[in-house]
Amino acid sequence: xxxxxxxxxxxxxxxxxxxxxxxxxxxxxxxxxxxxxxxxxxxxxxxxxxxxxxxxxxxxxxxxxxxxxxxxxxxxxxxxxxxxxxxxxxxxxxxxxxxxx
Numbered sequence: 001x002x003x004x005x006x007x008x009x010x011x012x013x014x015x016x017x018x019x020x021x022x023x024x025x026x027x028x029x030x031x032x033x034x035x036x037x038x039x040x041x042x043x044x045x046x047x048x049x050x051x052x053x054x055x056x057x058x059x060x061x062x063x064x065x066x067x068x069x070x071x072x073x074x075x076x077x078x079x080x081x082x083x084x085x086x087x088x089x090x091x092x093x094x095x096x097x098x099x100x101x
Contacts, residue, residue: 028060028079031068046080 027046030038035056044050044060052058052073060069060079071082 027064028062028069030058031061032057032059034058035073044079047078049076049078051076 028044030040030042030044033040033042033056035052035058038044038050038052038058050058050071052071052075054074056073058071060071061067062069069079069082071079075082
């Protein structure tokens, strides 16, 4: 390998690490948080490992589409692998009324 090719390869690696290591390429921004570890305004990658304690809630906004995603704890894993289950949501809708027995 010639010196020019080694230099070019080094430059490519440096530029790629600057681009992909930059927080501007994070996938989500924390919009609201009841978590002690993740604060509002934090940027999270889709592949980042997060941990949410029991009854903690995160609202994330996807940077590219602007869509929001709500994560409810307990959960430990990546943002991309999170899937809500009915047991983590509310059992009854707010404002519901019941009829007479």
